Amino acid sequence: MSHPHPDLATPPPLEKGALRVTPLGGLGEIGRNMTVIEHDGQLLIIDCGVLFPDDHQPGVDLILPDFESVLDRLDDVQAIILTHGHEDHIGAVPYLLAHKPDIPLVGSQLTLALVEAKLKEHKITPFTLGVREGGREEFGTFDCEFIAVNHSIPDALAVFVRTEAGTLLHTGDFKMDQLPLDGRITDLRAFAKAGEEGVDLFLTDSTNATVPGFVPPERDISSAIDKVFRHAERRIIVACFSSHMHRVQQVLDAAQKAGRKVAFVGRSMVRNMKIAAELGHLHVPDGVLVDVKKLSDLPDDKVVLICTGSQGEPMAALARMANRDHRIDVGVDDTIMLLSSPIPGNEGSVWRVINGLMRLGAHVVHSGGSERVHVSGHAAAGELLYVYNIVRPRNVLPVHGEWRHLVANRDLAVATGVHPDHIPLAEDGVVVDLIDGRARIVGAVPAGYVYVDGSSVGEADEEMLKDRRILRDEGFVSVVVVVDSTTGKVVAGPEITARGFAEDAEIFNQVRPKIVAALDEAASKGATDVYALQQVIRRAIGGWVGGKIRRRPMIIPVVIEA
Incomplete structure (x- = not known):
């Protein structure tokens, strides 16, 4: 499904003096994080990550965000800001830069080192700008300040974006470990300063919004x-x-x-x-x-x-x-x-x-056993409540999480005093505009899965994956029949080859007469077209396999005219 919200129309052109946020990944799922911000005809991208496939996507290597809505506007992209070096935030960068390699990449020293190593494998030499917490840079119409946050990888950053249309604070992935191994804590003072200045739209990590309390310190694991x-x-x-x-x-x-x-x-x-x-x-x-x-x-x-x-x-x-x-x-x-x-x-x-x-x-x-050998890198509900009370945002857009996480994060924001009407719940592709201090959903753009499948990017589709699932789960049957090109009568076969069945191959002898009878009946009615005869074979053997063996295999009928 390329468009997740057919009920939402294509968004109208952005109003003058407004700010637009388009999440292309990371909302409604864990992974594939990518957010596009638009103001005054310019774009800023925050993160560009991948999602790893599950059992429903056999053979797929990676899943990318759908870049379709920005591909014809890459000249408008002022920078790609990378909040940290996890694959679900940087893994898709090579595939976006393949379209325009000179888009500036902005991030901390470690984040850029990790993405540069990845880009080297793709033979892309990027333009990079290293930033540190406390630093402030302008990218076109976007004035960006970087804030230290604690996560399960060093050198993670949040970003506070100032524009003439309003301000936006994106936490990236974060938690509030007060005794981190590297001594680098989430800078709540910087969050408070942003709150005092005024945060018009707060994009905050939802992953652990359903988990009560606080995440234990990393030191507890040692x-x-x-x-x-x-x-x-x-x-x-x-x-x-x-x-x-x-x-x-x-x-x-x-x-x-x-x-x-x-x-x-x-x-x-x-x-x-x-x-x-x-x-x-x-x-x-x-x-x-x-x-x-x-x-x-x-x-x-x-x-x-x-x-x-x-x-x-x-x-x-x-x-x-x-x-x-x-x-x-x-x-x-x-x-x-x-x-x-x-x-x-x-x-x-x-x-x-x-x-x-x-x-x-x-x-x-493992983490499900008696020993605590892992703690999460994402803020739990207690930590999120603290941050909401510190930042006091005017509008909230929960990000980074499945639907249940986004809803739980919304409820936390409401509990701290944010009005429910100022918390749009969006998924990938849903466009949110900030106009006159109010965030509203205004439409949707395509945001379906783009599959990296071997050497191909974007060529694999749901129909292909469905075929793979059938081959994996239901098996394969091929039927070869030779028919008279004039009369359509069977002159040889059917030869049946089956794979993925526990039953002995001889069981398919039962269906051969049924296939011949179905073809003879079709021929008697004047059907001689090869495609029509293939469909007759497909229906005959498909109905028999479904009733007799309780399977729905992939069926490949081959009709040869003689």
Whole structure:
């Protein structure tokens, strides 16, 4: 579905002196974050991320925002501001810059380093501008001030945008850890100053709006990790996001205490940790880090592996280990630590990997168990209430979350005194205008999924994915029949080939006479067109398979004229 809101018309041209916000991703879903801001004929983009596919999108590598509504206006884009370096905020940048490589990228030092490494793989050399918290830059008509926020990756930023039409504060992803590992807290004083100046539209992270209270400090995890290290008998394999430098730091410190060596597994993990170390965000204790190729020289009780795959991604290292499709064989009494919580929608994949690892005899420690080995990077309801009371926004647009998260965030804003009529609930593609201090929904633009499928971008569609799901779930049947080109009578076949069926192939002998009879009947009525005969075959075998075997396979009828 390319247009998620057929009830909403295309938005009218933006009124003079108004501010327009168009989310192209991240609203109604976790991922694919991208927001376009328009004022006075100019555009500013905040984030440009990807969404990772689920079981309903077999074969898809990545899901991008739909750039259609901005492609013919790329010359109007003053900058792309990246709030932090997670894939759901930077992963789609190469695909947008493929259309116009010189759009300025703005972000913190670490964020730009991560996106530059990604762009290098796409052979794109970007124009970048590094900014820091407290800094202020003008991009055309947009006056942007950057604010430090605490998240599960260092160097994250919120952005306060001033325009003649009003002000906008976008938190990015944030939480309010008061004892962060790097000492960099969310700058509530800067939020308060923005509130005193006046925030006309507040775009705030909704991911944990349904979670009461406050997110525990990252430091609380260290003792749990140390405990696992003390009791582990053999190898320890740690899975986490390749961008989670804080968690990797805690593992490195625990390994040093336990006298273990650490190796990074996977290209993204190696690349990102190298960048983090070079920029001072990761401190590797002397002698702890070794090359993965040298692990065979060490006893099992002196080894730690840090890899990707904590979300059950099928091609990530941990899932391949669970399937015995990796050079590292998981053995009995190995300890596996999943240092993340499942992203909504990934729960089934994560449990599948956990079950596979436990079947191999490994001990699996995860966020759903008795040990707290992960805390979220997103503000819970108590923290959001604090921020609402500090900022006192005039209008609120909840972002970054599924519908239930957006609704919960709306309710928190109402509880702190924001009028419900000033909190538009929008999804991807829904356009919100700020006019005379009031935010309203004014229309919608296309914001469907754009699939990266191998080397193709945007060519895979829902019809293709439906075919893949049928092939995966229901099987495949091909029927080849030779007919007389004049009479349409069957002269050879039908030859039936089936794949994905538990039943013996001989069962299809039952349907051959039915196919011949259906074709003879069609021929007697004058049907000789190949396409018409193919449809006759499809109906005959489809009805039989549905009634007899209770399946709805993909059916490929082939009619050859002789």
